[in-house]
Amino acid sequence: MMFEDELHELTRQHLRRQLKTVDSATEPVITLDGKPVIQLASNNYLGLANHTVVESAAIEAIRHYGVGSGASRLISGNQTPHQELETTLAQFKTTEAALTFGSGYSANTGIIPTLVGPQDCIVADRLCHASLIDGCRISQASLRVFHHNDTTHLKQLLEKRAGTQKTLIITEGVFSMDGDLAPLPELVRLANEFQATLLLDDAHGTGVMGQNGRGCIEHFGIDPNELVQIGTLSKALGTIGGYVVGSRTLIDYLMNTSRSFIYTTAPPPSMVAAAQAAINIVQSDSDRRTQLWHNREHLYQGLKGIGFQLTTTQSPILPIILNDPKRAVEISARLLEYGIYVPAIRPPTVPKGTSRLRVTVTSEHTSAHIETALRAFETVKKELDLKNKTE
Numbered sequence: 318m319m320f321e322d323e324l325h326e327l328t329r330q331h332l333r334r335q336l337k338t339v340d341s342a343t344e345p346v347i348t349l350d351g352k353p354v355i356q357l358a359s360n361n362y363l364g365l366a367n368h369t370v371v372e373s374a375a376i377e378a379i380r381h382y383g384v385g386s387g388a389s390r391l392i393s394g395n396q397t398p399h400q401e402l403e404t405t406l407a408q409f410k411t412t413e414a415a416l417t418f419g420s421g422y423s424a425n426t427g428i429i430p431t432l433v434g435p436q437d438c439i440v441a442d443r444l445c446h447a448s449l450i451d452g453c454r455i456s457q458a459s460l461r462v463f464h465h466n467d468t469t470h471l472k473q474l475l476e477k478r479a480g481t482q483k484t485l486i487i488t489e490g491v492f493s494m495d496g497d498l499a500p501l502p503e504l505v506r507l508a509n510e511f512q513a514t515l516l517l518d519d520a521h522g523t524g525v526m527g528q529n530g531r532g533c534i535e536h537f538g539i540d541p542n543e544l545v546q547i548g549t550l551s552k553a554l555g556t557i558g559g560y561v562v563g564s565r566t567l568i569d570y571l572m573n574t575s576r577s578f579i580y581t582t583a584p585p586p587s588m589v590a591a592a593q594a595a596i597n598i599v600q601s602d603s604d605r606r607t608q609l610w611h612n613r614e615h616l617y618q619g620l621k622g623i624g625f626q627l628t629t630t631q632s633p634i635l636p637i638i639l640n641d642p643k644r645a646v647e648i649s650a651r652l653l654e655y656g657i658y659v660p661a662i663r664p665p666t667v668p669k670g671t672s673r674l675r676v677t678v679t680s681e682h683t684s685a686h687i688e689t690a691l692r693a694f695e696t697v698k699k700e701l702d703l704k705n706k707t708e
């Protein structure tokens with residue numbers, strides 16, 4: 318009964334979530350609940366989730382290694398693809414070593430508690446992803462939150478902490494729900510000034526930012542030895558799994574202490590081999606990134622031209638702020654009627670009062686897809702503006 322009451326309350330507040338079923342690969346046009354629609358909803362930024370070379374790598378690995386790894390990495394689940402992927406990741410991110418996890422979520426929840434504990438202090442950006450916040454909670458370190466991207470506030474919080482406390486500063490590179498970038502050079506400077514460790518989650522930057530797709534570190538020209546970098550293989554790299562890159566000593570330490578690495582079965586070799594193929598494509602095929610940024614500009618300018626209020630995004634994530642969850646759901650549903658799928662993102666994924674449509678574009682969308690989507694956005698905006706005036 319209690320569950321029903323809770324669900325009823327979520328419905329009343331327009332915050333209840335429901336699953337939609339996709340019966341196709343995650344391409345620009347998907348079959349959603351049985352209907353073909355243009356999707357502007359996936360993090361498959363470079364189209365690698367269904368790239369033939371990535372698929373073949375997975376199939377070959379299944380033939381050679383089977384579908385499951387059979388044990389945790391430290392028992393007998395550490396197969397050749399796991400080892401090779403970590404070597405490739407470290408080279409790609411220009412660090413000494415890398416360690417992979419089952420997901421970005423488990424990387425974040427497993428790594429943070431190894432870096433700080435109950436006596437220590439974390440200062441995290443207000444818009445950090447739930448997996449980072451959960452990692453902070455598990456660590457039991459005292460958690461302070463600085464206003465989004467506000468380095469003056471961060472500095473004030475760092476000044477206030479007890480000087481002896483080990484301190485971790487946490488940020489994302491590209492913020493997942495806002496699409497803007499962290500001021501990384503200043504964060505690195507503050508971390509050095511206050512002898513803190515900077516932890517960067519570059520889930521949405523990897524493959525997308527920087528000339529070679531190495532992420533926000535490359536974009537800002539930062540030395541990777543200045544921080545600890547976490548990420549996921551599940552966005553631009555199109556597969557599944559989390560990772561951390563850094564010094565050999567750090568990686569050895571995490572391999573020995575991170576519970577979400579130690580106490581779980583090694584990821585399936587097929588996905589590991591697929592991720593490795595995806596990284597190779599990111600490094601060898603810069604045309605995809607060029608096309609992604611071209612498409613991003615087309616859609617961004619189009620949405621602004623129609624009169625939508627976007628965040629200060631600097632990435633292929635183009636959120637339209639609507640504040641009211643009811644309005645976000647209503648516009649998302651109306652767009653779907655016109656064959657465009659854009660999800661409504663509501664609290665607790667984003668702060669209260671900042672519900673939005675999270676529009677994402679990939680290298681695989683054509684100009685025609687983008688133009689069709691823009692026409693639908695324009696029609697829906699006119700319909701709803703009209704409705705607001707007559708209400």
Ligand SMILES: Cc1ncc(COP(=O)(O)O)c(C=O)c1O
Pocket residue numbers: 420421422423425446448489493518520521549550551557558559
């Ligand atoms: C910033 C950020 N970190 C971590 C994750 C979790 O990654 P994964 O989906 O691989 O668990 C996500 C997305 O889900 C994310 O946006």
